[in-house]
Each structure stands twice: as structure tokens, then as C-alpha cells.
Amino acid sequence: MFKKEENQHKNMSENTGKVTQIGSSVKIEGDFISEENVQIEGAFIGTLKTKQDLIVKDQAVLEAEIQAGNLFLSGKIKGNVTVKGRIELTASAEITGDIICQSISIETGAKLNGKCISGKIETPKETPENENLSKREKRNS
Amino acid sequence: MYFYLYDTFVQEQKHEVELISIEHKLIDFGINGKIGKLSVLKNIEQMTKTAVLEGAHTIVIVGNDKTFSRALKTLANEDVAIGYLPLDPKSRYAQILGINDLSTAVEIISKRVIKKIDIGWINNTIYFLTSVEILGNDVVIECDKKFKIIPEKDISKISICNFGNILEGKELLKNNLCDPNDGNLQINFYKKNSKGVMFKKITNKDTALPAKKLFLTNKGETDNQISLEVDGEIVAKTPATVELAHKKINLIVGRERMF
Numbered sequence: 001m002f003k004k005e006e007n008q009h010k011n012m013s014e015n016t017g018k019v020t021q022i023g024s025s026v027k028i029e030g031d032f033i034s035e036e037n038v039q040i041e042g043a044f045i046g047t048l049k050t051k052q053d054l055i056v057k058d059q060a061v062l063e064a065e066i067q068a069g070n071l072f073l074s075g076k077i078k079g080n081v082t083v084k085g086r087i088e089l090t091a092s093a094e095i096t097g098d099i100i101c102q103s104i105s106i107e108t109g110a111k112l113n114g115k116c117i118s119g120k121i122e123t124p125k126e127t128p129e130n131e132n133l134s135k136r137e138k139r140n141s
Numbered sequence: 142m143y144f145y146l147y148d149t150f151v152q153e154q155k156h157e158v159e160l161i162s163i164e165h166k167l168i169d170f171g172i173n174g175k176i177g178k179l180s181v182l183k184n185i186e187q188m189t190k191t192a193v194l195e196g197a198h199t200i201v202i203v204g205n206d207k208t209f210s211r212a213l214k215t216l217a218n219e220d221v222a223i224g225y226l227p228l229d230p231k232s233r234y235a236q237i238l239g240i241n242d243l244s245t246a247v248e249i250i251s252k253r254v255i256k257k258i259d260i261g262w263i264n265n266t267i268y269f270l271t272s273v274e275i276l277g278n279d280v281v282i283e284c285d286k287k288f289k290i291i292p293e294k295d296i297s298k299i300s301i302c303n304f305g306n307i308l309e310g311k312e313l314l315k316n317n318l319c320d321p322n323d324g325n326l327q328i329n330f331y332k333k334n335s336k337g338v339m340f341k342k343i344t345n346k347d348t349a350l351p352a353k354k355l356f357l358t359n360k361g362e363t364d365n366q367i368s369l370e371v372d373g374e375i376v377a378k379t380p381a382t383v384e385l386a387h388k389k390i391n392l393i394v395g396r397e398r399m400f
Contacts, residue, residue: 023347025295026330030288034350042348046288 020050024059038068040075051084058092071101073110080114143167143174143250144197146188146212148204151228152178163203163226163247170251174199186215193219199393201250205229206308210271210372217260217268217390224250224393233307237318239395249395256394258321261303262386269371270321270390272302273383279360280367280379282328284352290328291360296347297333301326301355301383304400308372313399321400325351326385354384 018036022028027043038048039055040062047065048054054068060075070085073093081087083101091109098115106112145167151160167173175197177188189200189212201224202212209225209232216223226246227235240246261269278296283289292299300306303326305318319327330348358380359367366378 020350021346021348022350023330023332025293025332025347027291027293028288029291032288036351042293 022060056093058090142192142195142197143172143199143201144189144192144195145174145176145201145203145226146185146192146208147176147178148202148208149179150205151203156228159228159243160203163243166244166247170247172247172251185212189216189219193221197221199224199250199253201226201393203228206232206234207372209234210374213260213270213390214268214371214376217386217388220391222253222255222391222393226250233313236313237304237307237399238392239398241395241397245395250393254394254396255391256398256400257389257391258400259303259324260386260388260390261301261326261383263369263371263377263383264381267371267376268386268390269303269376271304271308271372272300272306273376274306274370275299275301275357275367276370277367279365280357281360283356283358284328284350285354286356290330290348290350292330295332296330298331300329300331302329303385315399318399323351324385325353326355326383327351328355354382357381357383 020034020036020038022038022040022042022044024041028046030046032046032048034050035052036050037052037055038050039057040060041057042060044062044064048062049067051069053070053072054066055072056062056075056077058074062075062077062079064077064079066077066079066081068083071081071083071087073087073095074090075092076094078096080097081095081099086103086105087099087101089095089106089110089112091107093110095111096113100117102118102120104116104118164173175192177192179185179188192200199222200216202209203226205228213223225234225238225240226243227240228243230242235246240249261273263269263273276298278292278294280299281289281291302319304321307313307318328350329346332345332347368375369377369381
């Protein structure tokens with residue numbers, strides 16, 4: 001149990017030193033975008049994006065669309081999850097929603113209710129048509 | 142021109158010897174200038190504005206941390222370098238600026254190493270360098286118009302830090318300071334102190350996250366306005382906006398500064 005916690009912290013420190021910490025005594029509602037590692041122990045409702053690691057501790061409850069670099073989940077997530085790197089679900093983890101990731105590890109006891117697509121995530125290529133579309137969108141905005 | 146702003150208590154007889162020695166040193170270093178003395182009739186704002194109009198490029202605060210904190214609230218508006226001659230040997234501001242004692246303070250001012258750092262702004266009127274403190278949990282904080290933070294009942298204090306609450310605690314701990322040049326304010330939520338386990342260090346920081354602009358309102362449950370404190374002084378009440386000011390502040394610093 002303790003080894004896993006240590007590993008999670010190692011993973012975080014490998015990326016950037018800064019950690020956004022959302023504790024068990026606050027609730028966040030809305031769109032949260034972070035450049036840092038994010039660790040959640042409390043409640044979150046909305047959308048959450050980070051290019052770094054997202055650590056969801058076992059008391060945490062998220063009702064959110066999530067995009068992250070890596071996800072280490074011990075708590076509960078209700079919503080779709082897109083992760084560029086890997087997802088680690090511990091025994092207490094619970095996801096109700098679809099997952100897209102590069103790789104996934106699931107510990108016995110974890111609950112996953114939804115579609116799971118793992119493998120190389122392809123980003124849409126810029127075709128001439130797409131380029132024109134995006135230029136038009138920019139002009140309109 | 143250098144302008145030296147003396148607090149009222151500095152003019153007491155017990156500081157006379159110290160002041161004379163400082164003034165001699167300032168002459169030795171060739172950085173003596175005009176002296177302004179605060180009194181019941183002359184406040185910091187009036188005096189600093191007049192000094193700037195008269196051509197002061199450096200304003201040096203002579204006093205203690207309270208004087209420095211009060212002066213910063215108004216000086217941030219002016220395009221000047223700000224120095225500090227601390228008469229309190231335990232001054233926290235002096236520690237973070239890298240000023241060890243009064244004699245080195247004069248040297249530091251003469252070297253005029255200037256560091257630009259972020260400064261916070263409350264309701265577009267009051268500046269702060271350290272942090273805004275809110276006691277209790279009766280506020281809702283909207284961050285960058287994107288998300289809301291709702292503290293639960295066991296939160297006892299909220300701190301919105303530019304530099305951090307440097308005046309709190311028995312000693313200044315570097316770990317408690319925030320980076321005043323990261324382009325963000327940091328919001329910290331602290332839990333009520335619980336009984337600790339023996340030999341186990343208790344840290345009661347529950348949440349720490351960055352944001353640029355915050356809007357603070359009361360929770361629905363209470364009609365009472367909540368106080369916002371800076372350096373132990375109530376400066377505003379909810380609803381209030383706390384954000385990073387568009388400009389930076391120019392501080393004269395020593396080599397051993399903590400940022």
C-alpha cells in the first residue's frame with residue numbers, strides 16, 4: 001500500500017515540482033485548467049484539464065470530463081477520461097464513463113463501467129481542408 | 142533624489158543615536174536625500190506623492206514592518222524604487238529582502254540592486270505584497286471566472302498569497318513563502334488544528350492552488366460581510382476582488398534575499 005503511494009509521488013516529482021492540491025475540505029465547481037500536477041482529495045464537478053499528472057485519492061469524488069497527462073486513481077470518477085499517457089487504477093478506484101489512454105493498469109477490485117480504448121492516441125492530422133476550416137473559424141471569432 | 146520616510150516612532154528619543162549613525166552613513170555613501178517625517182497631520186500617501194512630484198526616484202522607508210507594509214499599499218502606484226531601513230532587528234520584511242542589519246541596509250540601498258516583483262491588488266485600490274487572510278469558511282471564491290471554490294465547515298482560514306503571510310508564526314520559514322514572480326496568486330485553505338499524534342508534524346494545509354483573479358462573495362448561509370486582512374489590518378470586506386496588479390513593484394534587495 002505504502003509502496004504505491006511512494007510510486008505515485010515519484011511519478012509526480014519526475015514531471016514538474018509544483019503540485020496543485022485540492023483537499024478534502026473544499027468543493028470545486030467549473031472548468032479547471034492547470035499546468036501543474038494536480039492532486040485531488042475533495043469533490044470536483046465540471047471539467048478538469050492538466051498536461052501533467054492527475055492523482056485522485058480514495059476519498060475524492062469527481063463528476064467531470066477529464067484530460068490529463070497521466071492518471072493515478074484511487075477515488076471515484078463519473079465522466080469521460082482522456083489521458084495521453086497511462087492510467088493506474090488501484091483497488092478502490094471507480095470510473096463510470098469512457099476511457100481513452102495509451103496504457104492502463106487495473107488492480108483487482110477496481111470498478112470500470114464504460115468503454116476503454118487503450119493504445120497509441122492519434123491526434124488528427126492537419127489536412128488542407130482542416131486548415132481552411134480552422135482559418136475560417138479564427139476569422140469568424 | 143533619495144527620499145527617506147521616517148515613521149512617527151522613529152522620531153522618539155531612544156532611536157536618536159541609531160538615526161544619527163544612519164544619516165552619517167548615508168552621507169558617506171553619497172546617498173543622502175530629503176527626509177520626510179510622518180505625523181498626525183502628514184500621512185504616507187501625501188508625503189510620498191509630494192516626494193515623487195519633487196523628483197524622488199528612490200523612496201526609503203525607515204521604520205518597522207508595519208511602516209513598510211503601510212507604505213507599500215500606496216507606493217505601488219508610483220514608479221519609484223523602494224528601499225527599507227529596518228529599525229526592528231527581528232524585521233521579517235528585512236529578512237525576505239536580504240537585509241541582515243541596519244548597517245548592511247545602507248550598503249544595500251547604495252548598491253541599488255532592484256528586483257521587480259508581482260504585487261496583489263484588492264478592489265483595484267489597495268496593494269499588498271504578502272497575503273490576504275480570511276478567517277472562517279463563509280466565503281465562496283470564484284477564480285478567473287472559470288471555477289468556484291466552496292470551502293467546507295472544517296476550513297478555519299483562507300490565505301491568498303503573493304509572497305505569503307510573512308508576519309505569521311514564531312519564525313519566518315522559507316517553505317511557507319510563495320514565488321512572487323510566478324504570475325499567479327496562490328490560494329491556501331487551512332483546516333482547524335486537530336490533536337496530533339506524538340512526534341508527528343502536523344501540517345494543516347488542505348488545499349493549495351494558483352489563480353490570477355479572484356472574486357470573493359459570502360456563502361448563502363450568512364449576511365455578515367467577511368473581513369479581508371493584510372498584515373494584520375482589515376483592509377476590505379466581501380464582496381471583493383483580489384487579483385494581481387498589472388504592474389510590478391521595484392524593491393531594492395540584498396544578495397541574501399529569499400526570492
